[in-house]
Amino acid sequence: MPDTRPSDPRTMTLEAFADTVLPGEKRSPDDRAIAGAAPGGGAVAAGAIELLRTPATGIADGLDDYADLLTKHALGYAAEHGLQLDETVPPFVALPFEHRTALVQALTAPGHPEKPFWVLLALFSYMAFDSAAHLNTRQALASGHPGLTAMGVSTPDADGLWRFAEHSYGRRLSDVHPDTDHSTGSLA
Amino acid sequence: MTSVEKTDVLVIGSGFGGAIPAYHLAAGGARVVVLERGPWLSSEEMDHDFLLGSSYTRAFDFVVGDGMSVLGGNCVGGGSVVNFAAMPRAPRFVFERRGSVNRRMWPAAIDRDTLDPWYDRVAEALPVTTQEWGTVPYAGGLWAAACHHAGRTANPVPSAVDLDKCVNCNWMMSGCRFDAKRSLLLNYLPAAVAHGARIRPLHEVQRLERTDDGGYRVHYTVVDAEDYRVHTGEGAIDAKIVVLAAGAGATPVILQRSQPDLGAMPHAVGRYFSGNGERLNTAVVNEDRVRDVLGLARGDGRAYEGYQIGRGPCVASWDRLDGSLPEYSRYSLEQLYFPPGLGTILAQVPGAPRPSWFGAAKKEMLRRWRSWLIIFTMIEDDNEGVFGPPPPRGNANRVSQQMLGHGTISYHPTANTQRAWAESDADVKSILERDGLAEVAPWTNDLVGAYTVHPLASCRIGDDPATSALDDRHELRGHPGVFVTDGSAVPGALTVNPAMTIAALAERAVPGIVRAARERGVDVVYGAPAPDGATSGRRATGAQAAELMNR
Ligand SMILES: Cc1cc2nc3c(=O)[nH]c(=O)nc-3n(C[C@H](O)[C@H](O)[C@H](O)COP(=O)(O)OP(=O)(O)OC[C@H]3O[C@@H](n4cnc5c(N)ncnc54)[C@H](O)[C@@H]3O)c2cc1C
Numbered sequence: 001m002p003d004t005r006p007s008d009p010r011t012m013t014l015e016a017f018a019d020t021v022l023p024g025e026k027r028s029p030d031d032r033a034i035a036g037a038a039p040g041g042g043a044v045a046a047g048a049i050e051l052l053r054t055p056a057t058g059i060a061d062g063l064d065d066y067a068d069l070l071t072k073h074a075l076g077y078a079a080e081h082g083l084q085l086d087e088t089v090p091p092f093v094a095l096p097f098e099h100r101t102a103l104v105q106a107l108t109a110p111g112h113p114e115k116p117f118w119v120l121l122a123l124f125s126y127m128a129f130d131s132a133a134h135l136n137t138r139q140a141l142a143s144g145h146p147g148l149t150a151m152g153v154s155t156p157d158a159d160g161l162w163r164f165a166e167h168s169y170g171r172r173l174s175d176v177h178p179d180t181d182h183s184t185g186s187l188a
Numbered sequence: 189m190t191s192v193e194k195t196d197v198l199v200i201g202s203g204f205g206g207a208i209p210a211y212h213l214a215a216g217g218a219r220v221v222v223l224e225r226g227p228w229l230s231s232e233e234m235d236h237d238f239l240l241g242s243s244y245t246r247a248f249d250f251v252v253g254d255g256m257s258v259l260g261g262n263c264v265g266g267g268s269v270v271n272f273a274a275m276p277r278a279p280r281f282v283f284e285r286r287g288s289v290n291r292r293m294w295p296a297a298i299d300r301d302t303l304d305p306w307y308d309r310v311a312e313a314l315p316v317t318t319q320e321w322g323t324v325p326y327a328g329g330l331w332a333a334a335c336h337h338a339g340r341t342a343n344p345v346p347s348a349v350d351l352d353k354c355v356n357c358n359w360m361m362s363g364c365r366f367d368a369k370r371s372l373l374l375n376y377l378p379a380a381v382a383h384g385a386r387i388r389p390l391h392e393v394q395r396l397e398r399t400d401d402g403g404y405r406v407h408y409t410v411v412d413a414e415d416y417r418v419h420t421g422e423g424a425i426d427a428k429i430v431v432l433a434a435g436a437g438a439t440p441v442i443l444q445r446s447q448p449d450l451g452a453m454p455h456a457v458g459r460y461f462s463g464n465g466e467r468l469n470t471a472v473v474n475e476d477r478v479r480d481v482l483g484l485a486r487g488d489g490r491a492y493e494g495y496q497i498g499r500g501p502c503v504a505s506w507d508r509l510d511g512s513l514p515e516y517s518r519y520s521l522e523q524l525y526f527p528p529g530l531g532t533i534l535a536q537v538p539g540a541p542r543p544s545w546f547g548a549a550k551k552e553m554l555r556r557w558r559s560w561l562i563i564f565t566m567i568e569d570d571n572e573g574v575f576g577p578p579p580p581r582g583n584a585n586r587v588s589q590q591m592l593g594h595g596t597i598s599y600h601p602t603a604n605t606q607r608a609w610a611e612s613d614a615d616v617k618s619i620l621e622r623d624g625l626a627e628v629a630p631w632t633n634d635l636v637g638a639y640t641v642h643p644l645a646s647c648r649i650g651d652d653p654a655t656s657a658l659d660d661r662h663e664l665r666g667h668p669g670v671f672v673t674d675g676s677a678v679p680g681a682l683t684v685n686p687a688m689t690i691a692a693l694a695e696r697a698v699p700g701i702v703r704a705a706r707e708r709g710v711d712v713v714y715g716a717p718a719p720d721g722a723t724s725g726r727r728a729t730g731a732q733a734a735e736l737m738n739r
Contacts, residue, residue, distance in 0.1 A: 021546045022554075038548040056240035058417070058588035105543045110634050116252065116594065119635050120587065122546065123533055130528040130554065131238035133245075138237070151528070151557035154496055161236050161365060163355035164497040169329040169484060172321040174336035176343045177506045184311065185318030185346030186277035186684075187506055 007033060009090040010067035011049060016093045017070060018048035018125035020100040024146070032089045035097040041146030048125045051134040057124050066121055069114075077103045195221045196710040197701075198406050198427035199385075200393045200442065203266020204687055205433030205674025207376040208694040209701055213431075214383035215716035218705055221386050221425060223408050225434070225582070226263035228389035234363030238529055241414070244362040245591040250530055251437055251584040252592070255637035256463055256573055256599030258437040259530070262416075262591075264389050266435065267687065268371040269363045271641070272500025273348040274522070275316040275688040277307050281511030281518065282682050288460075288570045288602075293679040295651045295660030298696075305732065306692035309725035311346075313718040314370040316688065319344035319502060323351055326486065326494025327561055328502035330473070331523035333482040334626075335505045338619040342505045345522065345685075349499055356498050358525050368499075379719035392419070393442055394581050396430060396670070397449040403428045403708070404669065409581060415589040419581070428708040429669050429701060433694075436461065436643035436676035437595065438583040443647065443664070445578040454665040456657040457647050461573025461597060463640030465519065465681040467565040467609050468526070469616045470535040471626035472556050481623045493558040498525055501564060501685070508615070509683055516568050516604045519612045520684050521619075524564040528557075534635060535560075538627035545632050561626065563616045567608035569681050571645055573599040599638060642686050647676035649693075661700030661736060662693075669704055673697045695729070699736035 007015060015033035024042020026034050034044055053060050067090075074091035077083075077099065085094040092100065107118040127133040129147035132140040138160045141148050156162045181188040199210045202224040214220040227246055235242040248270040249262035261267035283299040286292060310316065324332070324344055335342040353368035360369060367374060381387060390411040397405040406425050412418035432439050440458035447453050478484050479491035486494070504522035511518075526532075537544040537553050544550065576596035579585050584593030601609070613630045620626040631639075650656025653665055662677055664670040673694040675686060682689055702714040714733060717723045 022551050023548050024551075038551050040551075042551065054240060056245070056589045058586070058592065101543075101547060104546070108543075108635060120592075122635075123530075126533045126546075127238075127529055129551075130532040133238050133240050133529060136237055136239050147554075150551075150555050152493075152555075153528075153557075156236060161355075162357040162359060164325075164357065165355075166486065166488075167325045167356040167494075167497050168323050169326060169333075169486070170322050171329075172332075173324075173329050173484075174332035174340070174342035174503075177341045177509075180343055182318070184277060184307075184316075185344065187279045187509060 010064055013067040013070050013090045013092045014049060014052060014063060015044045016100060017104065017121060018043035018128070020097070020104045021122050021125040022129045023097070032093050035100065037097045040150055043125045043129045046129040046145060046147040047132065047134055048128040051128040052124055054134050059120060059124065073103060073107065192405065192424050192426050194426045195219045196427065196712070197429045197431060197705060198223065198404070198425055199431045199433060200406070201266060201434040201438070201674060202264045202372070202377065202387060203261055203268060203433060203435060203674060204372065204691040205694050206266065206431065207372040207380065208691060209431045209673055209698055210385050211376040211380040211383070211719060212698040212714070212716050213701065213705065213712060214380045214385035216702060216712040216714055218710050218712040219384070220380065222388065223391040223393050223406070224264050224387060224389050225392040225411060226261070226389060227413060228264040228387065229269070229363055231365055231367055234365045236357065236359050236362065236365065241590065242362065244529070247363055248361060248591065250592050251595035252636050253595045253597035253599065256597050257636040257639040258595065258597065258643045259639065259641045260435050260437055260643065264387055265372040265377060269373060270361050271687060272360050272524070273369045274345045274501045274685045275314070275348050276346055276684040278682040278684055278689045279509045279511070285515060285568065285680055287680050288572070289652070289655045293650060293655070295649055297660045302732065303692050303696070305728040306696045307688060308728055309695045309718065310688060310691040312722050312725040313375050314348040316346050316348050318346050324502050325356055325498030326492060327498050327525060328523050330478065330484060330492055330494070330561055331563065332503045333484055334619055337482060338622055340505050340507050340619065342503050345501055345504050354499055358496055358498050358527065360500050361527055375719040392582055393434065394445060395442060395449065396446040399426055402669070404430045406430060417586045417589060428710055429671070429705045431701060432670060432672045433674035435674050436646045437597065439672055439674055439676040440575050440646040441578045441583040441596070444575065450667060452666070454653065454657040456655055458575035459646070460571040460648055460655065461575070461599065461646040462569050462571045462644045462681045463573065463599065463638055464642035464644050464686055465567035465569040465605065465608065465683070466638070466640045466642060467567065467612060468524070468631045469563045469565070469613060469628050470631065471561040471563065471620045471628040472538060472553060473559040473561055473626045474624055475559055477624045481625060495525065495558050495560040500525055516608045517611060518683055519565055519567040519608065521612065521616060522564045522566070524562045526562055534631040536629040536632050538629040544629070545635065563620070565609070565612040565616065566681065566683050567605070567612055568683060569605040569608070570602040571680055572602050572605065573597055573646065575646065601638065642675070644675045644678045644686060645680055647672050648679045649677045650679055662697040663700065663704065669708065671697060671701050696732070696736070699733040703737045
């Protein structure tokens with residue numbers, strides 16, 4: 001079941017960031033944090049907020065700072081581009097998706113003084129989707145984790161380990177380099 | 189300070205550069221202690237799990253610098269535990285490279301012919317074997333077929349994987365659960381322990397100091413087993429000989445930090461770093477074209493969809509490893525699997541407007557993940573990496589409990605490096621986009637700079653004291669009794685995977701270390717067989733070993 005409870009402003013801001021990185025569909029028609037820019041679950045549905053809050057990331061304690069800074073950047077961005085923001089939601093959330101994208105692009109671009117900071121937030125948002133790093137992988141797959149499922153990550157054997165019995169076309173598909181030393185497999 | 193522990197030989201780091209001398213010196217009769225920053229994992233602890241805190245994050249390390257990020261092992265066995273076990277020898281021309289110093293950068297004593305017997309020793313020890321087409325995984329097969337279609341050749345890459353045990357799970361970066369990968373945990377390290385070497389995991393060396401008797405005091409801190417940012421104790425060990433093998437991303441930092449006590453370091457310490465010219469391209473394969481153009485079929489209706497299946501790199505195209513081509517235009521193109529988690533973010537959507545590493549189009553590309561094929565390029569770079577002042581401890585300021593930190597390396601690719609990357613990118617594109625087989629884009633360097641799993645040459649061997657930190661016997665110039673035997677000693681990019689060359693050089697360095705130990709009163713002899721007792725490699729290196737000991 002999608003979580004449809006309203007989030008606090010800082011969480012909404014972080015959700016909107018994660019959703020900009022890997023967008024997904026809205027949890028409900030009035031969902032504002034998720035822009036609805038792509039079908040299927042995105043980084044938020046994949047658990048970005050849970051992962052960001054995991055102490056192992058090393059950034060869990062700094063999330064409020066991230067949200068506040070993003071708010072500041074969103075206000076600056078809106079002012080610079082003459083955008084009128086809906087004040088009933090946090091400023092970054094109020095930005096239309098293409099402007100969220102442009103702002104994330106600017107914050108993570110080479111030369112931006114805060115780049116390492118934002119790349120880290122993007123990385124963990126990503127990891128929620130592409131590896132469910134806050135979950136046991138096998139359980140994540142079993143429960144239909146949106147990222148791993150979308151990517152088509154295969155399921156393990158009953159003991160939780162992956163094995164691929166079928167793995168090869170089983171035939172020679174190219175000539176080898178003429179200087180190959182056949183006793184070592186390296187170039188002579 | 190209370191009594192300090194003493195040993196004959198102190199080895200820092202337990203990867204290829206550390207494990208090999210540790211074994212030979214222990215087998216020869218020296219007292220050996222190995223200090224290793226990471227944990228000592230058993231096969232059962234090598235999880236198939238991306239959960240933070242599993243072996244995937246415990247055993248390797250990702251250090252982001254300015255323009256370069258380095259991925260390395262962080263466990264007993266070092267890179268051998270988390271790597272992909274491709275073990276080719278460096279091509280002949282590599283040893284003649286001139287690079288940015290504009291004269292031959294390798295020591296006169298080393299070329300492919302003189303190194304071959306040492307390669308043989310490693311091949312016998314791990315062992316390294318040639319791979320057969322019949323067992324090459326789908327991704328390698330696809331790359332071979334694409335190369336053939338483009339009029340190129342492709343080779344199965346020699347590897348240290350025992351195919352009788354391998355299940356093609358592709359979890360190699362978490363360590364091999366099935367003991368199929370012949371990591372150092374299965375050969376040199378247990379043999380060293382059997383000869384009395386003591387290996388201390390979770391011990392991070394911080395600096396060296398000279399003792400009054402001409403030996404060295406090695407200072408370490410003890411790392412918490414779960415949160416590597418936390419250090420729970422400290423200590424020191426006195427040794428007559430120090431073998432520094434913390435990897436090319438860490439060895440120069442330990443020396444930099446030791447400078448106030450040890451005195452000036454050679455100019456080349458922390459300079460001339462090379463990322464082995466690495467570059468990755470992701471191809472999103474058109475399944476129909478693979479079937480129709482290349483005639484590939486898995487027998488279940490699928491043509492490929494095999495990205496997740498296999499074992500790291502298995503097939504490489506070596507057509508451009510041609511010594512008659514000019515420097516910086518020679519490279520290998522190797523098929524690779526890179527697991528999700530750290531690399532996926534860097535893949536760009538082929539043909540899409542920037543930014544193409546995130547957003548809706550990238551998500552769509554992720555949906556086709558099973559049809560990905562990664563081509564790993566190793567060009568000749570310009571040794572342009574330089575380390576800044578050392579961080580408070582270790583070689584990075586750790587951000588996460590495990591795995592992730594910010595380091596001090598800076599790497600600004602020269603025009604030579606950039607041109608070589610661009611040429612190889614274009615080559616990959618021309619092979620894989622031919623007849624609509626796939627769409628290809630290189631990984632972005634914008635986020636974490638260039639990236640390498642093959643850090644090299646930050647403390648290199650050479651004949652010229654101005655550009656090399658070590659003589660050709662791997663002894664640190666001006667600091668007798670300190671030897672560096674890891675990837676930092678390799679003079680430059682190799683155009684192929686480096687572990688085999690690092691290991692061969694470490695084997696070759698041992699006679700010189702034995703000699704230095706003997707000169708310092710350690711009762712040690714040289715001449716141990718391979719870890720499993722095999723002796724044919726030893727016979728072939730006998731003459732060179734004698735020369736290295738008596739020089
Ligand atoms: C994912 C991945 C895949 C790879 N695939 C291949 C491949 O297929 N073929 C190939 O040839 N190469 C591959 N490599 C590279 C190869 O593993 C390395 O080149 C090789 O391991 C380097 O050996 P080394 O002895 O220089 O250092 P390492 O093997 O990195 O060993 C250094 C050790 O020192 C420890 N250490 C660091 N700092 C300290 C300190 N202060 N105190 C104590 N210990 C410390 C580290 O934890 C580490 O265990 C791969 C690497 C990675 C990460």
